[in-house]
Amino acid sequence: xxxxxxPAELFGxxxxxxxxxxxxxxxxxxxERLLRLAxxxxxxxxxxxxxxxxxxALAILAELGADRxxxxxxxxxxxxxxxPRSVDAIRKDxxxxxxxxxxxxxxxxxVCTHALVxxxxxxxxxxxxxxxxxxxxxxxxxxxxxxxxxxxxxxxVHLDDVPADPVGAPGQYVQRPGFWHGGVGVxxxxxxxxxxxxxxxxxxxxxxxxxxxxxxxxxxxxxALGAARAVLLEAAAQxxxxxxxxxxxxxxxxxxxxxxxATEVIDRVGRALGAxxxxxxxxxxxxxxxLTVYLRQSHAEADLAQLGEILTxxxxxx
Numbered sequence: 001x002x003x004x005x006x007p008a009e010l011f012g013x014x015x016x017x018x019x020x021x022x023x024x025x026x027x028x029x030x031x032e033r034l035l036r037l038a039x040x041x042x043x044x045x046x047x048x049x050x051x052x053x054x055x056x057a058l059a060i061l062a063e064l065g066a067d068r069x070x071x072x073x074x075x076x077x078x079x080x081x082x083x084p085r086s087v088d089a090i091r092k093d094x095x096x097x098x099x100x101x102x103x104x105x106x107x108x109x110x111v112c113t114h115a116l117v118x119x120x121x122x123x124x125x126x127x128x129x130x131x132x133x134x135x136x137x138x139x140x141x142x143x144x145x146x147x148x149x150x151x152x153x154x155x156x157v158h159l160d161d162v163p164a165d166p167v168g169a170p171g172q173y174v175q176r177p178g179f180w181h182g183g184v185g186v187x188x189x190x191x192x193x194x195x196x197x198x199x200x201x202x203x204x205x206x207x208x209x210x211x212x213x214x215x216x217x218x219x220x221x222x223x224a225l226g227a228a229r230a231v232l233l234e235a236a237a238q239x240x241x242x243x244x245x246x247x248x249x250x251x252x253x254x255x256x257x258x259x260x261x262a263t264e265v266i267d268r269v270g271r272a273l274g275a276x277x278x279x280x281x282x283x284x285x286x287x288x289x290x291l292t293v294y295l296r297q298s299h300a301e302a303d304l305a306q307l308g309e310i311l312t313x314x315x316x317x318x
Contacts, residue, residue: 006151007044007046007047007050007151007152008110008111008151008153010044010047011047011050011051011054011076011108011111012076012111014040014047014051015054015072015073015074015075015076016073016074017073018072018073019036019051020051020054020055020058020072021055021058021072021073022036022037022055022058022059024059024062024063025059025178025181025182025184025185025239025243026177026178026181026239026240026243027240028240029240030181030235030236030237030239030240031233031236031237031240033055033185033188033236034184034185034188034232034233034235034236035188037051037052037055037185037188037189037192038188038189038191038192038195038232039192040052040189040192041188041189041190041191041192041193041195041196042192042193042195042196042199043192043196045149045189045192045193045196045287045290045291045294046149046151046152046290048189048192048193049107049149049152049189049294050076050078050107050108050111050112050152052185052186052189053077053078053079053107053108053112054072054076054077054078054112055185056079056182056185057077057078057079057114057115057116058070058072058077059178059181059182060079060116060127060167060173060178060182061116061129061167063176063178064127064167064168064172064173064176065168066129066165066167066168074113075113075114076108076111076112076113076114077112077113077114077115077116078106078107078108078109078112078114078115078116078132079115079116079182080103080105080106080107080115080116080117080118080157081116081117081118081127081173082103082104082105083103083104083105084118084119084120084125085120085125086101086102086103086104087099087100087101087102087103087117087118087119087120087159088100088101088119088120088121089119089120089121089126089128089164091121096163096164097128097163097164097165097166098161098162098163098164099117099119099128099130099159099161099162099164100159100160100161100162101119101158101159102140102156102157102158102159103117103156103157103159104143104156105154105156106139106154106155106156106157107152107153107154108152108153108154109139109144109153109154109155109156109157110139110153110155111153112132113131113132113133114129114130114131114132115129115130115132116128116129116167117129117130117159117164118173119164121170123170123171124170124171125170125171125173125174126166126168126169126170126171126173127166127167127168127172127173128164128165128166128167129164129165129167130159130162130163130164130165131163134162134163135162136159136160136161136162136163137157137158137159137162138157138158138160139153139155139156139157139158140155140156140157140158141155143155143156144156146293147289148289148290148291148292148293148294149289149290149293149294177243177244177247178243178247179247180247180248180250180251180252181239181243181247181251183251183252183255184232184235184236184239184250184251184254184255186255186297187232187251187254187255187258187259188232188258189294190255190258190259190262190291190294190295191225191228191229191232191258191261191262193262193287193290193291193294194224194225194228194258194261194262194265194266194291195225196287197265197266197269197284197287197288197291198221198222198225198265198269200269200273200277200281200284201214201217201218201221201268201269201272201273202218204272204273204277205218210272213272214272214273217268217269217271217272218268218272220264220268221264221265221268221269224260224261224264224265224268225261225265227257227261228257228258228261228262231253231254231257231258232254232258235250235251235254238250246310246314248310249307249310249311249314252303252306252307252310253307253317255298255303256298256303256304256307259295259298262291262295263295266288266291266292270288
């Protein structure tokens with residue numbers, strides 16, 4: 001499904017204006033980075049999904065020393081790293097690397113100009129930069145029929161002998177703390193999307209009398225979002241204080257907290273307001289659908305099990 005014009009134009013405009021050149025994680029302004037991502041999510045979750053990928057790509061390139069010649073205002077970047085072994089990288093006689101394979105869930109498939117792509121090599125998984133506009137890059141029609149996040153254009157992209165530049169050493173992409181800092185950035189987008197859904201409930205409460213049950217749901221939404229915001233800001237403070245300190249534990253815990261809060265917001269707003277906004281308010285309905293899909297970047301119980309395993313050897317939150 002091709003991307004709708006509005007999100008593509010919003011993304012392109014945000015890139016051109018430098019709105020997505022965010023402070024890098026761990027440099028003292030991580031809270032600002034997360035709050036700006038949350039603002040994007042509150043305004044439009046598709047814009048947040050595309051913008052977060054662009055901002056994450058710029059941070060990755062800088063952290064791995066590959067940002068020379070990168071223009072964050074004219075190049076629109078994506079990070080296409082799902083299912084790493086779905087793409088193979090081969091180094092040919094000319095000394096260059098070439099990528100071949102089918103990479104699913106490539107957000108901005110028809111919008112991005114460049115992308116960071118993981119691929120399997122003889123030395124393990126490695127990260128590469130490609131020019132999406134070049135030969136051999138073909139987004140596959142019909143591979144993103146979803147209603148939620150439809151505007152993100154997250155199609156499968158077929159790569160056929162695509163020239164690629166290595167970014168970092170084998171395994172370095174996932175081994176660096178910044179990998180987990182990027183995951184916290186995604187959680188900030190979830191939080192912003194949930195706040196946008198809560199805005200509908202707050203507007204209803206201020207425009208008409210709600211019954212006590214609906215008001216109780218509104219209070220619970222405030223508690224959930226307040227806790228999620230506090231956890232995000234605490235994560236930002238910890239990342240700035242020591243960017244290398246158990247980044248995995250911090251990211252998994254933060255993402256699980258925000259996911260639970262966002263899921264509660266979707267449920268409580270629906271229970272408080274009924275079907276009306278979902279059926280008669282197109283913007284609200286799209287936001288709920290988009291966030292429901294976006295939250296599934298979480299691995300649910302698998303992430304909680306991962307956190308539990310980490311806690312067998314590290315300090316818990318309490």
